[in-house]
Amino acid sequence: MYPRELPSNSNGNSNVSSLQTENGYMDSIALLDSEKVMTKFLPQQPIKGDDEHLIEFSEALRTVAKALRRVSEGKASAVAEAAEWKRKYELERARNLWKENEELLSGGGYCDTKSQKAERVPNQNEMRNLVNDHSESCCRKNGICSHEFLKNEKAESNPMVVHNKNAKKASFRLQWGCNGEKNGQHMHDIVSFERGNITTKERSSKQIFLTWKSQPQTVLILTKPNSTSVRVVCAEMVRWLKDQKKINVYVEPRVRIELLSESSYFNFVQTWKDDEVVLLHTKVDLVVTLGGDGTVLWAASMFKGPVPPVVPFSLGSLGFMTPFQSERHREYLDAILKGPISITLRHRLQCHVIREAAKDELETEGPFLVLNEVTIDRGISSFLTNLECYCDNSFVTLVQGDGLILSTTSGSTAYSLAAGGSMVHPQVPGILFTPICPHSLSFRPLILPEYVTLRVQVPLNSRGLTWASFDGKDRIQLEPGDALVCSMAPWPVPTACQVDSTSDFLHSIHDGLHWNLRKTQSFDGPQDSSLLRDNGSL
């Protein structure tokens, strides 16, 4: 059944009857409102019955609704037509004004056209703003170009028009600060400032490809400990690399022992002694990791300087940074050894600790290099952590909470994410400043540019203990007065991509973190009333 009464307005009158105003015209908003009411009201079908009056009434209402719509549509087109006439009128008026000025000048006004022309070359925007295409400029008695009036009048209303009357553009040059030095010739490749216009020519971070100039000969395989599946894949990979590709293989001392316990065949596999690890980057062309993200972090931590390209195979549970499936390792390695490889240049942070007792700022502990993040927290202490934070000597804030995470963009999907930081594409250069459980309502995480140096200082009157950890490892205690200084390291970790940097990142956030996973809404159910109208249902 239809509702017994029509919906009423606040005065208790029916909406349809209130549409007629005193002067006989319908208010267009009221019209639209009434249409909405009708649209809501009419599609409801009457329950089968014999009430002929109701059917008749419904037909009558439909007719009224159609008539109302026609009125409102007619009104809209009338408004558009009026606007078009107004525009034409204004254009015509401007033309006449122009002609008037020209006549006035030709009849007695003096005009130093040459000097004016030399001083002022109209730019493209101004040209476009001219009402017609008069290219000759001329002057009135007071020496100001007549068309300048017109142009400037127009220009005032158009912020895109450049005012260069009586003025030459000041020239400038840009310089790039680099550790105190003002140089940065390489930035010219990215930003140009020719003729006072600053333009970016290239993007500073792009998809990068690695092409071998000579055939890679040595591969280092790093594996997650205590995993049978990893051990099996490792043994298979070593055999294939040696037999099929004639590649030298390095493994960790522990892994060499494991391989030899399996077969004396693996005698050719090389390893290193503790103090030789610093030279590894000079011997190795490619690093393969077999494990999860922790193994990639482990691989990065082995290189305190330059890092060879890393190919991360997935043998863990999450594998955010491990896009290669271990089952297809032959196929992938074959392609990678041939090249070119699409890579993600993962920036690292380098940290130093300056103790309160240090004689000067050069007496430091470190460097500690991190691929994910450095965390400064309260450790096992149950007291609130107080950390004074500075960015390039400017005070940032006092962190009062469980601690602070300084993260790379690669680490943005790890601990920083869990603490409420944003997810950032690993190729974006930046440092994430993410508090851990801050005891304030307004402490939002920050993303700072990659060139800054951050200093986290433990106040001398700190009541609790403070700890720093690097990629979740190597915990060290910070005493009151100690400081941790952190900046971008010059040695990134180049990791091979399965497809490319962006596809791999998006694949990881979808597959690994189930980002924005929600059942898709079905298309049946209520719809926006304006959609119904467009579909012609009414």
Ligand SMILES: NC(=O)c1ccc[n+]([C@@H]2O[C@H](COP(=O)([O-])OP(=O)(O)OC[C@H]3O[C@@H](n4cnc5c(N)ncnc54)[C@H](O)[C@@H]3O)[C@@H](O)[C@H]2O)c1
């Ligand atoms: N509350 C947390 O989320 C929390 C707490 C402590 C440490 N962590 C993270 O664990 C990292 C150490 O990893 P681990 O494997 O040695 O320890 P772990 O074995 O405890 O594993 C930590 C988890 O974090 C994941 N992870 C690591 N790096 C990641 C990254 N860049 N993006 C997305 N996920 C990532 C790993 O896959 C793993 O599932 C630390 O750097 C820190 O970021 C996270």
Ligand SMILES: Nc1ncnc2c1ncn2[C@@H]1O[C@H](COP(=O)(O)OP(=O)(O)OP(=O)(O)O)[C@@H](O)[C@H]1O
């Ligand atoms: N070669 C290694 N030597 C010593 N420790 C390692 C080595 N590789 C990885 N680890 C450590 O083992 C731990 C687990 O490694 P990883 O994260 O790779 O495996 P996982 O926990 O199974 O993977 P996921 O985190 O994806 O579940 C990490 O803390 C990592 O630092």
